[in-house]
Amino acid sequence: MTGQESGRPVRLTLAGVFMGLFLAALDQTIVATALPRIVQELEGHSWYAWVGVLYLLGSTIAAPVAGRLVEIYPRKAVLIGALSLFWVGSALCGAAPTFSGLLVFRFLQGIGGGALFSLTFTTLAWFFSPRERSRWAGVVGALFGLASALGPVLGGYLAEHLSWRWAFWVNLPFLALALFFVVRYMPHQPPPVSAPMDWVGTLLLIGWVFPLLLAFSCWGPARIAPPWAGGLLLGVAALVGTWWVRMEKRQAEPLFDLSLFRLRTFRYAALAGFFFGPIFLGGVTFFPLYLQGVLGYPPSESGILLLAFTVGAVGSTGAVGAWVSRHGRFKPVLMGSAVLLTLLLAVAAVALPAALALGLLLGIMVVGGVLLGPFQALLSVVGQNDAPPSRVGSVTSAIQFARQVGSTVGLAFLNTLFLGGKGLGGHLLLGLKAVFGGTTLLGAFLLAALAALPNVRLRSERISTTQ
Numbered sequence: 001m002t003g004q005e006s007g008r009p010v011r012l013t014l015a016g017v018f019m020g021l022f023l024a025a026l027d028q029t030i031v032a033t034a035l036p037r038i039v040q041e042l043e044g045h046s047w048y049a050w051v052g053v054l055y056l057l058g059s060t061i062a063a064p065v066a067g068r069l070v071e072i073y074p075r076k077a078v079l080i081g082a083l084s085l086f087w088v089g090s091a092l093c094g095a096a097p098t099f100s101g102l103l104v105f106r107f108l109q110g111i112g113g114g115a116l117f118s119l120t121f122t123t124l125a126w127f128f129s130p131r132e133r134s135r136w137a138g139v140v141g142a143l144f145g146l147a148s149a150l151g152p153v154l155g156g157y158l159a160e161h162l163s164w165r166w167a168f169w170v171n172l173p174f175l176a177l178a179l180f181f182v183v184r185y186m187p188h189q190p191p192p193v194s195a196p197m198d199w200v201g202t203l204l205l206i207g208w209v210f211p212l213l214l215a216f217s218c219w220g221p222a223r224i225a226p227p228w229a230g231g232l233l234l235g236v237a238a239l240v241g242t243w244w245v246r247m248e249k250r251q252a253e254p255l256f257d258l259s260l261f262r263l264r265t266f267r268y269a270a271l272a273g274f275f276f277g278p279i280f281l282g283g284v285t286f287f288p289l290y291l292q293g294v295l296g297y298p299p300s301e302s303g304i305l306l307l308a309f310t311v312g313a314v315g316s317t318g319a320v321g322a323w324v325s326r327h328g329r330f331k332p333v334l335m336g337s338a339v340l341l342t343l344l345l346a347v348a349a350v351a352l353p354a355a356l357a358l359g360l361l362l363g364i365m366v367v368g369g370v371l372l373g374p375f376q377a378l379l380s381v382v383g384q385n386d387a388p389p390s391r392v393g394s395v396t397s398a399i400q401f402a403r404q405v406g407s408t409v410g411l412a413f414l415n416t417l418f419l420g421g422k423g424l425g426g427h428l429l430l431g432l433k434a435v436f437g438g439t440t441l442l443g444a445f446l447l448a449a450l451a452a453l454p455n456v457r458l459r460s461e462r463i464s465t466t467q
Contacts, residue, residue: 009185010127014136016181020083021120022143023171023178024113027055027090029151029284034159034167041164042099050103053213058110059117060404061209065202066115067397068255070122071390072197075189079119079182086112087175094168109168114404118397121380125392126189130458131328133381138321141376145313145369148284149306201255204244212237212405216412256394260387266395268452269383272334273403275446276375278410279341279439283309283368285411286418286435293428294354295361308362312369317377328457330382333374334450341371342443349437354429379403385458414438 031038031051038051062082069078089109096102120140124133158166211233218230248254261267287309291302324330344367356364380399387395417434 009187012181012185013187014123014127016083016178016186017079017116017120017123018139018143019174019178019181020086020116021140022147023090023174024059024086024116025144025147026151026154027109027113027168027171029148030155030158030167030170031055033152033156034164037159037164038102039099042096042102047099047103051106054103054107055110055113056404056408057210057213058107058112059114060213060401060408061206062111062114063118063397063400063404064205064256064394065397066118067122067393067395067400068197070119070393072253075123075126076182076186078115079123079186080179082112082115082119083175083179083182084112086116087172087179088112090168090171090175094165114400118393118400121384121396121400122393124381125384125396130381130385131325133384134324134330134378134458135321137377137381138317138319141317141321141373142314144376145310145317145373149310152288152306153304196253198248198251198253198255201244201248201251204240204247205255208237208241208244209405211240213408216408256398257391260391260395260398263386263395264452264454265386265456266383266398268449269379270399270402272375272446272449272453273379273383273399274406275410275442275449276379277403277405277407278414279345279442279446280372280375281407281411282414282435282439282442283372286414286432287365289428290352290432294432295356305362305365308365309369312366312371313373313376314369316370316373320374321377324378324458330378330458331450331453331455334378334382334453335447337371337374338443338447338450341368342440342447344368344371345436345440345443349433349440352429352433352436381458382453385456410442 035051066078066082086109089105089112092105093102093109096105121133121137124136124140128136154170155167158164158170215230215233215237218227218233245258248256248258261270288302288306291297291305297305320333324333344364380396383395383399384392414435417438418431420431420434
């Protein structure tokens with residue numbers, strides 16, 4: 001980096017980007033504890049699950065689109081657009097007069113949030129080499145962990161003491177500050193390529209992702225439609241997805257260049273993201289159920305206990321990021337974490353106890369956070385390592401896309417195991433053991449994907465800001 005690029009403008013730009021990312025991650029969980037109040041006031045009981053589904057849909061679709069936009073339009077303008085869209089979506093969600101209106105605005109908010117997920121690692125790629133990015137990626141992983149733990153606690157507090165609307169409006173002043181930092185301090189960087197946007201590919205991608213994710217939302221305890229509809233939607237997704245792949249192969253400048261899957265590091269980093277997504281989301285979803293339903297902690301205390309997980313994740317992401325930045329080696333860290341994580345999940349699947357001492361519980365949660373932290377920090381950076389400079393946006397967004405699709409598919413799989421395991425004896429503990437058995441299987445697949453990664457060092461050269 002040059003002195004200018006390591007100075008105040010870049011630091012303040014990153015402050016704005018990280019602020020937007022943290023709020024986008026927070027909105028994945030903050031609404032969960034406020035949702036009962038929302039449903040009660042806006043009378044949306046039959047559409048309860050859609051509040052989360054539509055945010056996920058919007059963010060999943062936005063990731064690859066945003067990744068391509070920054071390759072063909074001015075990067076600063078795209079980032080400002082993402083922050084602005086998230087601000088508008090948050091304001092409208094808080095002001096929603098009806099539940100149907102809230103759903104529309106939640107989808108809009110998800111588009112802005114998903115774009116911010118994708119653009120964060122792309123922004124790091126503009127300023128730093130892959131090896132330097134690993135240190136900053138540790139900050140990103142810590143922000144994700146903190147948002148996951150803080151979201152339910154903050155959402156419940158705001159809904160109880162102010163109004164559920166503040167679960168959305170709390171974003172507004174911080175997003176305004178983030179916008180100021182980006183508008184005022186982000187250096188101007190021209191797009192790396194001059195090409196038209198592939199709008200046909202974008203529409204086909206939407207037509208593929210919508211039925212795909214909706215299909216997996218038709219199974220489980222919070223299903224949005226009858227299970228038979230899920231099968232029909234999967235058929236539609238398969239047809240449109242096949243059409244999309246064929247169209248992208250014919251396009252001179254596609255939304256996503258499928259030839260990038262020839263890059264071994266990117267290919268297996270994306271596959272690892274697909275399997276890591278449901279492991280992380282499954283833990284966030286089902287472990288609070290273990291704390292409350294089996295161990296008997298009230299919701300407020302279980303939210304506080306989850307901070308132990310955050311402590312472990314924050315500590316490991318920072319330490320791993322610094323170590324990889326210094327040595328360049330990422331595979332030993334990821335492989336070691338995956339082995340220990342899979343063993344921990346396997347033990348839980350076999351011997352998850354009905355009672356657990358507080359000290360041991362906190363220790364297990366810290367260890368779990370430590371083992372998950374490296375994946376939050378490194379997968380996107382690893383995938384960028386052998387990517388052409390002009391395609392860093394596409395590569396980054398594709399890894400985020402794979403993770404979100406994997407989260408949806410994997411969570412539906414874990415929900416099915418939970419219901420089946422619980423049905424064996426009507427016991428919550430049996431269902432949770434089945435879930436940990438499923439995450440153990442996902443951990444084995446994650447380990448296989450990581451084993452296929454090349455054992456190379458992260459590059460130390462930086463992308464030119466004009467590429």
